[in-house]
Amino acid sequence: xxxxxxxxxxxxxxxxxxxxxxxxxxxxxxxxxxxxxxxxxxxxxxxxxxxxxxxxxxxxxxxxxxxxxxxxxxxxxxxxxxxxxxxxxxx
Amino acid sequence: xxxxxxxxxxxxxxxxxxxxxxxxxxxxxxxxxxxxxxxxxxxxxxxxxxxxxxxxxxxxxxxxxxxxxxxxxxxxxxxxxxxxxxxxxxxxxxxxxxxxxxxxxxxxxxxxxxxxxxxxxxxxxxxxxxxxxxxxxxxxxxxxxxxxxxxxxxxxxxxxxxxxxxxxxxxxxxxxxxxxxxxxxxxxxxxxxxxxxxxxxxxxxxxxxxxxxxxxxxxxxxxxxxxxxxxxxxxxxxxxxxxxxxxxxxxxxxxxxxxxxxxxxxxxxxxxxxxxxxxxxxxxxxxxxxxxxxxxxxxxxxxxxx
Numbered sequence: 431x432x433x434x435x436x437x438x439x440x441x442x443x444x445x446x447x448x449x450x451x452x453x454x455x456x457x458x459x460x461x462x463x464x465x466x467x468x469x470x471x472x473x474x475x476x477x478x479x480x481x482x483x484x485x486x487x488x489x490x491x492x493x494x495x496x497x498x499x500x501x502x503x504x505x506x507x508x509x510x511x512x513x514x515x516x517x518x519x520x521x
Numbered sequence: 522x523x524x525x526x527x528x529x530x531x532x533x534x535x536x537x538x539x540x541x542x543x544x545x546x547x548x549x550x551x552x553x554x555x556x557x558x559x560x561x562x563x564x565x566x567x568x569x570x571x572x573x574x575x576x577x578x579x580x581x582x583x584x585x586x587x588x589x590x591x592x593x594x595x596x597x598x599x600x601x602x603x604x605x606x607x608x609x610x611x612x613x614x615x616x617x618x619x620x621x622x623x624x625x626x627x628x629x630x631x632x633x634x635x636x637x638x639x640x641x642x643x644x645x646x647x648x649x650x651x652x653x654x655x656x657x658x659x660x661x662x663x664x665x666x667x668x669x670x671x672x673x674x675x676x677x678x679x680x681x682x683x684x685x686x687x688x689x690x691x692x693x694x695x696x697x698x699x700x701x702x703x704x705x706x707x708x709x710x711x712x713x714x715x716x717x718x719x720x721x722x723x724x725x726x727x728x729x730x731x732x733x734x735x736x737x738x739x740x741x742x743x744x745x746x747x748x749x750x751x752x753x754x755x756x757x758x759x760x761x762x763x764x765x766x767x768x769x770x771x772x773x774x775x776x777x778x779x780x781x782x783x784x785x786x787x788x789x790x791x792x793x794x795x796x797x798x799x800x801x802x803x804x805x806x807x808x809x810x811x812x813x814x815x816x817x818x819x820x821x822x823x824x825x826x827x
Contacts, residue, residue: 466599
């Protein structure tokens, strides 16, 4: 038996989303189990199954540094303030 | 690899702050055990509920209803699968161990699956009253559940339970608009199922209930139970049925129904596997498990190559 992670996608919308997991004796039965457990009422029309052993899991500490890089964002507040100042100067 | 917390109070502060725990986090053992036991009981209940539903496939009146009972059976067994997967991933018991404990009477399942469904009316009462109570409990967990994998799987379970409840209401209304015999059968079922359904919510939550403290449950048992009473008592009466509560009263001031004192002895019995139908239910499940052993053997290859 192997554990498979289940990913579903709806037609034309959204990205593939993780729906859960299942265990099955082989790939063929895993597909049947996924259809019967996760897509009973058209919850998606595309299906990916990934053997859990093949999922690469990143360490949260490895990903964390990118959460603290404000220079990669611009919320527009400074631009709005400058626009306002410019408008007021010409009035 | 995983997130860790230096002590329980730091972990609790994380939960209070809306933190979501993932399967590979190094969660405190107390939390892991409590959440696991809760999910295991939910999984067992879905599985036992599916077997109950299965009992009625040959006896269901009419092809349309029979097809919906088939679909519901598959839904419930499917929910069992999904939940056993989430529970097994917590690393305390494997799915096989959980099923073996269930068959040995060592682990719990909901009180309502310890009673006998006597007639088709009982199945209607179960689908209407019990599924509504189960759905309300699950929604209260889904709302704010701190264990991510459980919360995500509950989303799909709740959407399917919604179909079951509407199916129950549809059947109940057909009976309410049916013949006197049909109404009599349903009233008999209601007399049997009103109290077990109400007791599904459990006794009043204890002040120190860790499931509330750790944001698994979002609402106290008595609050959920009262909401169910306020909805179903007037609904059943409006369809012409009698609520089997001798001390039932209505407070004009608060506009609320009160079912009177609740006898919790029947619930306690079911929790100790001593309900009216507990032994037969567990035996049926065990027989199904034993009779399908050959299929599991073939699938895991242990006998296939012999």
